[in-house]
Amino acid sequence: MQQDNQQFFSTELLDWYGHAKRDLPWRRHRDPYFIWVSEIMLQQTRVDTVIPYFHRFIEKFPTIEALAQAPEDEVLKCWEGLGYYSRARNLQAAAKQVTELHGGAIPDDLNAVSALKGVGPYTRGSIMSIAFNRPVPAVDGNVMRVLSRFFLIEEDIVKVSTRKSMEVLAEALIPEGRASDFNQALMELGALVCTPKSPHCLTCPVMQHCQGRIAGMETQLPVKTKAKKPRPEYRLAALIEGSGAEAGRVLVQQRPQAGLLARMWELPHILAAAENPAGGAGLADEPAMDRLTQALAAEGHYAQPQGLYMEAEHTFSHIHWNLRVYRFRQSPELGALAALGAVAESSAEYELAASEKDAPLKTRWINQADMEQLAFPNVFLKILKQYFDGGIPQ
DNA sequence: AATCCGGGGCC
DNA sequence: GGCCCAGGATT
Numbered sequence: 001m002q003q004d005n006q007q008f009f010s011t012e013l014l015d016w017y018g019h020a021k022r023d024l025p026w027r028r029h030r031d032p033y034f035i036w037v038s039e040i041m042l043q044q045t046r047v048d049t050v051i052p053y054f055h056r057f058i059e060k061f062p063t064i065e066a067l068a069q070a071p072e073d074e075v076l077k078c079w080e081g082l083g084y085y086s087r088a089r090n091l092q093a094a095a096k097q098v099t100e101l102h103g104g105a106i107p108d109d110l111n112a113v114s115a116l117k118g119v120g121p122y123t124r125g126s127i128m129s130i131a132f133n134r135p136v137p138a139v140d141g142n143v144m145r146v147l148s149r150f151f152l153i154e155e156d157i158v159k160v161s162t163r164k165s166m167e168v169l170a171e172a173l174i175p176e177g178r179a180s181d182f183n184q185a186l187m188e189l190g191a192l193v194c195t196p197k198s199p200h201c202l203t204c205p206v207m208q209h210c211q212g213r214i215a216g217m218e219t220q221l222p223v224k225t226k227a228k229k230p231r232p233e234y235r236l237a238a239l240i241e242g243s244g245a246e247a248g249r250v251l252v253q254q255r256p257q258a259g260l261l262a263r264m265w266e267l268p269h270i271l272a273a274a275e276n277p278a279g280g281a282g283l284a285d286e287p288a289m290d291r292l293t294q295a296l297a298a299e300g301h302y303a304q305p306q307g308l309y310m311e312a313e314h315t316f317s318h319i320h321w322n323l324r325v326y327r328f329r330q331s332p333e334l335g336a337l338a339a340l341g342a343v344a345e346s347s348a349e350y351e352l353a354a355s356e357k358d359a360p361l362k363t364r365w366i367n368q369a370d371m372e373q374l375a376f377p378n379v380f381l382k383i384l385k386q387y388f389d390g391g392i393p394q
Numbered sequence: 395a396a397t398c399c400g401g402g403g404c405c
Numbered sequence: 406g407g408c409c410c411a412g413g414a415t416t
Binding site: 090140196 | 410
């Protein structure tokens with residue numbers, strides 16, 4: 001029974017994939033390096049988003065060796081806007097592993113591939129199967145959705161135990177010698193037909209024996225506990241315009257080695273309030289600029305506030321930033337006064353956001369051309385582009 | 395097992 | 406403008 005169902009599923013799916021598969025850049029070659037890069041980019045990210053990044057990345061780093069030898073800044077810049085930046089750093093670290101341990105070629109070996117930085121159970125399976133046609137399951141969110149529905153599995157896909165049992169099932173489904181096409185077919189079905197909200201059952205190649213559809217439960221599967229909402233944070237950022245030798249430039253800083261947006265560049269900012277709008281959204285401009293001025297001075301940046309420039313928001317998986325950006329003018333005079341002790345030392349009650357753990361951050365005065373060399377999270381990139389385009393924020 | 399890591403698309 | 410989607414590392 002179940003055996004027949006599995007046989008049907010695998011055969012029909014493979015047949016469907018033969019004519020329905022999309023023409024994707026990384027499917028045009030058999031180069032394991034291309035497969036690997038695409039699979040890392042595709043983690044938590046849609047195909048349409050990845051395609052332009054993939055082209056740029058391969059053009060800039062055509063081989064594993066080129067990637068291994070590149071300056072990390074350039075790798076990060078190439079990843080700018082794609083998110084989850086540890087993927088980029090791990091990818092380059094793994095390229096060095098491959099260069100040093102495997103002579104520059106991705107090994108056709110499950111354990112060796114597993115040992116690469118940034119490669120977990122899913123990516124290990126996708127590389128082994130797609131690049132080397134080895135019968136290793138590659139279970140991602142798409143695959144869990146498809147299997148949940150077809151086999152009417154009501155286990156919570158958020159649980160690790162569920163993913164593991166899905167891997168056992170997915171491995172059993174791989175037809176002899178067809179691991180590469182079959183695993184891709186499974187994911188392709190999830191992406192094109194067995195979609196999250198309104199699956200296209202009428203055009204599905206396996207709908208006749210889909211247990212979820214037969215039970216009328218296709219839209220209730222997979223069972224998945226909801227993620228928590230991101231916690232709000234209210235932040236005050238400084239857009240400091242240089243004067244004198246720094247005229248035409250603005251001050252940016254580089255974030256610490258680890259943690260949120262590691263080693264990305266940003267405008268200096270402070271946490272005004274977590275969770276509490278009274279200290280954030282409800283804070284008037286004057287006290288906000290005051291706090292910011294003091295926090296900047298504590299880091300040796302002397303500037304005078306000019307007023308509110310714009311507001312911005314940025315959502316991470318677990319934090320929602322409400323950002324108010326104030327315009328400042330660099331003031332060497334204030335710095336000179338501070339050196340004479342004429343300006344009170346800041347109590348440093350409000351530290352610059354990213355300097356909470358590490359040594360003083362690297363800072364730079366940049367113009368528009370510099371901006372295009374450094375990697376910024378989208379929210380700061382938008383603010384800077386707006387500024388350098390000379391635009392008045394909306 | 396729970397938390398930390400971005401960003402974009404859909405309604 | 407809220408809601409949904411989707412792997413690996415770390416602890």
